[in-house]
Amino acid sequence: MTFSFTGFTARGGLTDHHVDGWGVAFYEDVACRLFIDEKPACQSPMADFLKRYPFKSRNVIAHIRKATQGAARLENCHPFMRELRGQQWVFAHNGDLKGLPLPDCGPYAPLGTTDSELAFCVIMNSLYTSVDSQAQEPDDLFNVIEQLTRTLNRYGIFNFLLSNGDVQFAYCSSRLSYVLRDWPFTSAHLIDADWTVDFGALATPADRTAVIATTPLTDEKWVSCQPGDLLMFCDGQLRRQAHVPVPLEVLAMSKYAPSEASGLASTSSR
Amino acid sequence: MTFSFTGFTARGGLTDHHVDGWGVAFYEDVACRLFIDEKPACQSPMADFLKRYPFKSRNVIAHIRKATQGAARLENCHPFMRELRGQQWVFAHNGDLKGLPLPDCGPYAPLGTTDSELAFCVIMNSLYTSVDSQAQEPDDLFNVIEQLTRTLNRYGIFNFLLSNGDVQFAYCSSRLSYVLRDWPFTSAHLIDADWTVDFGALATPADRTAVIATTPLTDEKWVSCQPGDLLMFCDGQLRRQAHVPVPLEVLAMSKYAPSEASGLASTSSR
Numbered sequence: 001m002t003f004s005f006t007g008f009t010a011r012g013g014l015t016d017h018h019v020d021g022w023g024v025a026f027y028e029d030v031a032c033r034l035f036i037d038e039k040p041a042c043q044s045p046m047a048d049f050l051k052r053y054p055f056k057s058r059n060v061i062a063h064i065r066k067a068t069q070g071a072a073r074l075e076n077c078h079p080f081m082r083e084l085r086g087q088q089w090v091f092a093h094n095g096d097l098k099g100l101p102l103p104d105c106g107p108y109a110p111l112g113t114t115d116s117e118l119a120f121c122v123i124m125n126s127l128y129t130s131v132d133s134q135a136q137e138p139d140d141l142f143n144v145i146e147q148l149t150r151t152l153n154r155y156g157i158f159n160f161l162l163s164n165g166d167v168q169f170a171y172c173s174s175r176l177s178y179v180l181r182d183w184p185f186t187s188a189h190l191i192d193a194d195w196t197v198d199f200g201a202l203a204t205p206a207d208r209t210a211v212i213a214t215t216p217l218t219d220e221k222w223v224s225c226q227p228g229d230l231l232m233f234c235d236g237q238l239r240r241q242a243h244v245p246v247p248l249e250v251l252a253m254s255k256y257a258p259s260e261a262s263g264l265a266s267t268s269s270r
Numbered sequence: 271m272t273f274s275f276t277g278f279t280a281r282g283g284l285t286d287h288h289v290d291g292w293g294v295a296f297y298e299d300v301a302c303r304l305f306i307d308e309k310p311a312c313q314s315p316m317a318d319f320l321k322r323y324p325f326k327s328r329n330v331i332a333h334i335r336k337a338t339q340g341a342a343r344l345e346n347c348h349p350f351m352r353e354l355r356g357q358q359w360v361f362a363h364n365g366d367l368k369g370l371p372l373p374d375c376g377p378y379a380p381l382g383t384t385d386s387e388l389a390f391c392v393i394m395n396s397l398y399t400s401v402d403s404q405a406q407e408p409d410d411l412f413n414v415i416e417q418l419t420r421t422l423n424r425y426g427i428f429n430f431l432l433s434n435g436d437v438q439f440a441y442c443s444s445r446l447s448y449v450l451r452d453w454p455f456t457s458a459h460l461i462d463a464d465w466t467v468d469f470g471a472l473a474t475p476a477d478r479t480a481v482i483a484t485t486p487l488t489d490e491k492w493v494s495c496q497p498g499d500l501l502m503f504c505d506g507q508l509r510r511q512a513h514v515p516v517p518l519e520v521l522a523m524s525k526y527a528p529s530e531a532s533g534l535a536s537t538s539s540r
Contacts, residue, residue, distance in 0.1 A: 031345035075301035086379035107377045109356035111300045
């Protein structure tokens with residue numbers, strides 16, 4: 001977590017231009033710590049504290065923000081977090097949705113003014129009404145998320161990461177990559193900082209990690225997702241995959257706004 | 271905030287025995303930062319970071335935990351936070367509730383195993399069903415909280431602090447004090463650390479603060495609440511007050527468990 005976070009936060013103003021805030025959520029079993037800040041990640045004392053503090057987590061979602069909608073304010077920083085029936089849900093978005101209506105019922109509504117938090121509230125209100133409290137199985141959740149993605153991706157670019165602490169969903173609307181690390185581990189060098197870690201020396205055969213990010217964080221062999229790929233990771237493995245086509249008009253938008261987007265990164269580990 | 275927090279965290283293992291975790295929530299306008307840790311506050315690197323980092327907030331709720339129910343784990347640390355219809359609600363409890371049933375409907379359920387988080391979820395589910403989205407006026411909220419307190423205080427000792435970032439509710443089931451600071455300000459000395467602040471030199475006539483805590487944090491003249499007092503603070507003022515009698519059997523419990531309780535502290539400022 002410290003390794004990936006160091007490379008990732010460098011993109012918050014140092015090696016890239018995502019200067020409108022940042023955030024990271026990490027699950028510790030059922031609880032989730034959320035740190036958000038409206039300052040650029042490379043200047044944030046809190047990001048600096050986190051780089052030095054050895055939190056351990058099997059499930060992390062991080063975000064560096066390049067604002068499209070909503071000012072650089074705390075309530076507009078990703079990831080967003082909501083509790084539903086005893087589970088913390090965390091969401092981060094890279095893209096730009098236009099014309100999504102405010103929820104007219106359900107418990108969840110945005111604090112801030114981003115399209116992203118609004119989309120998350122739509123997802124959470126749907127999960128509240130459509131997923132029975134007794135049936136929060138990963139495959140049931142996948143089916144609901146797949147339907148919601150089909151509805152929401154019509155509003156614009158919608159790359160996202162979503163987790164309930166157990167599984168992690170990732171959708172590629174325009175750009176997303178991942179790498180799977182498994183035994184025997186090799187070493188990896190950060191693209192955004194001069195730091196190499198030999199995972200072979202640190203990890204055991206029981207370890208396994210998936211790292212998902214807008215663009216690769218290391219010099220390892222990353223898998224480049226296709227627009228429309230919806231992935232579900234669990235315990236460091238890719239567990240299920242579906243294709244939710246990106247509407248043609250949204251694909252066209254992506255071509256003109258690739259470098260304007262925010263950055264997403266997450267890890268799922270066993 | 272830095273001043274009160276320094277005295278308060280000393281009680282997390284240094285000048286008092288609340289060693290089972292701590293937490294602090296501070297609102298920045300509509301958003302709320304929550305920091306919780308299962309380590310004793312006096313040993314926590316995160317508490318140390320917060321004492322040095324000058325966050326500004328008009329509404330803060332802090333807690334140091336002496337566990338009665340639920341292990342020293344992250345999900346059991348107060349304050350607890352939930353979002354409802356675009357507002358973050360924060361809750362901290364000092365006491366011990368027995369036999370409170372789990373929610374059978376509504377979006378909110380506990381992550382952890384404390385009576386406190388369960389009581390908070392009962393409050394949030396009730397606010398969701400009984401407060402209309404158009405009528406979140408402080409006085410309407412007060413009426414709902416008063417009714418809920420009448421129901422919940424039968425289950426045991428129930429000192430609590432609750433806020434939506436706009437107003438702050440405080441209930442004294444066994445022990446709670448507050449102090450109002452207003453122009454002309456005087457100086458105050460911490461009871462738990464050797465630190466005096468001259469608020470007269472720092473504040474302006476427009477400033478005003480209410481500090482609420484289980485026991486006084488400074489050598490100022492604190493008001494000692496009576497068991498049953500339900501208070502609503504807003505912009506550093508006591509706005510409304512009601513009496514919700516504590517059942518006799520609960521009053522009797524309080525006599526035998528006064529030093530076993532967790533510590534609450536909050537500030538409401540203009």
